[in-house]
Amino acid sequence: MSQNKSIKRIGVLTSGGDAPGMNAAIRAVVRSAVFHGIEVVGVFKGYEGLIEGDFKKLHVRSVAKILARGGTILKSARCLDFFEPAGRTKAAEKIAQAGLDALIVIGGNGTFRGADKLASEHGIQIIGLPGTIDNDLSGTDSTIGYDTATNTVVEAVDKIRDTASSHNRLFFVEVMGRDSGFIAIRTAIATGAIAVMTPEAQMEIEELIEILDKGAKSQKASSIVIVAEGEKHGGAVEIARLVEAQYKQYETRVTVLGHIQRGGEPSCFDRVLASRLGLAAVEGLIAGQGGSMAGIVNRQVVYTPFSEALSSKSPSLDENLRVAQILSI
Numbered sequence: 385m386s387q388n389k390s391i392k393r394i395g396v397l398t399s400g401g402d403a404p405g406m407n408a409a410i411r412a413v414v415r416s417a418v419f420h421g422i423e424v425v426g427v428f429k430g431y432e433g434l435i436e437g438d439f440k441k442l443h444v445r446s447v448a449k450i451l452a453r454g455g456t457i458l459k460s461a462r463c464l465d466f467f468e469p470a471g472r473t474k475a476a477e478k479i480a481q482a483g484l485d486a487l488i489v490i491g492g493n494g495t496f497r498g499a500d501k502l503a504s505e506h507g508i509q510i511i512g513l514p515g516t517i518d519n520d521l522s523g524t525d526s527t528i529g530y531d532t533a534t535n536t537v538v539e540a541v542d543k544i545r546d547t548a549s550s551h552n553r554l555f556f557v558e559v560m561g562r563d564s565g566f567i568a569i570r571t572a573i574a575t576g577a578i579a580v581m582t583p584e585a586q587m588e589i590e591e592l593i594e595i596l597d598k599g600a601k602s603q604k605a606s607s608i609v610i611v612a613e614g615e616k617h618g619g620a621v622e623i624a625r626l627v628e629a630q631y632k633q634y635e636t637r638v639t640v641l642g643h644i645q646r647g648g649e650p651s652c653f654d655r656v657l658a659s660r661l662g663l664a665a666v667e668g669l670i671a672g673q674g675g676s677m678a679g680i681v682n683r684q685v686v687y688t689p690f691s692e693a694l695s696s697k698s699p700s701l702d703e704n705l706r707v708a709q710i711l712s713i
């Protein structure tokens with residue numbers, strides 16, 4: 385693609401669920417843009433702020449001391465108006481009024497669906513950065529926030545394991561993942577969970593009970609089942625209720641980890657990923673890669689069209705599920 389020297393001013397926003405490392409990505413975008421002689425405008429509250437024109441110019445020092453901070457200094461929001469063409473037209477008008485030549489959006493798959501529409505309907509150059517704890521995008525080995533969120537889960541489950549072993553209890557730990565089991569499967573491997581239940585694998589209660597029975601027969605002292613929130617029975621509380629009715633050997637307990645998974649300082653991995661991708665987004669816009677998500681695959685920066693980043697499922701999910709299953713015997 386041809387070099388795009390006409391980019392003089394860009395906007396950056398964070399959208400959807402917040403993820404640790406979003407601030408590191410904002411910092412990297414601002415500093416990389418300044419390095420390349422491009423002005424940066426911060427858009428507050430995601431697409432809501434884009435529609436309202438809630439903009440503020442960002443300088444090199446505006447992003448000092450945020451590399452290690454969780455959350456997002458630009459705030460994030462879920463915006464219903466952006467689902468409508470009229471909302472996106474308003475956003476395009478604000479972009480034109482502010483003299484923005486391009487946009488960098490940091491978010492998950494919903495954010496990219498919106499960005500794809502804004503780009504195609506109004507001819508706006510947009511690069512997406514995968515900022516979501518869910519890791520449910522193609523075109524990057526890991527999304528920004530996934531490593532930190534899974535480390536948080538592992539730390540919590542290790543503590544739960546200590547108390548579970550002391551009382552011979554069966555623990556159900558619910559983790560985030562409305563539509564995907566990436567967090568659940570990775571943390572199931574890392575914590576030695578006896579079973580993992582995800583939206584993709586669709587495990588029946590009878591199957592789970594069979595696994596628990598086998599564990600009891602082979603003298604497992606404690607058992608942890610990791611449950612993704614979007615699993616088909618309705619989450620850990622409901623599964624525990626269904627299992628309890630048939631399975632008396634263990635005392636059953638449920639922990640829903642909830643929003644602690646989104647918070648906290650980003651890990652070293654997420655800080656570096658966000659920093660590399662922030663630079664990649666700016667240089668991608670200059671190189672004419674608009675309409676795509678910047679990601680890292682096999683250590684290399686790659687640009688994947690939004691439609692592709694949203695479409696295919698990673699084969700690593702099945703491979704990792706197999707690892708979790710084999711090692712939990």
Ligand code: ATP
Nearest residue numbers: 400401462463466467491492493494495497498516
């Ligand atoms: P996370 O993965 O952390 O949930 P996300 O980016 O998927 O992040 P969403 O709430 O799904 O979070 O999407 C963020 C915003 O993107 C929505 O509030 C909405 O404004 C916009 N959006 C999502 N889907 C669409 C769509 N199909 N068309 C237009 N805009 C959309």
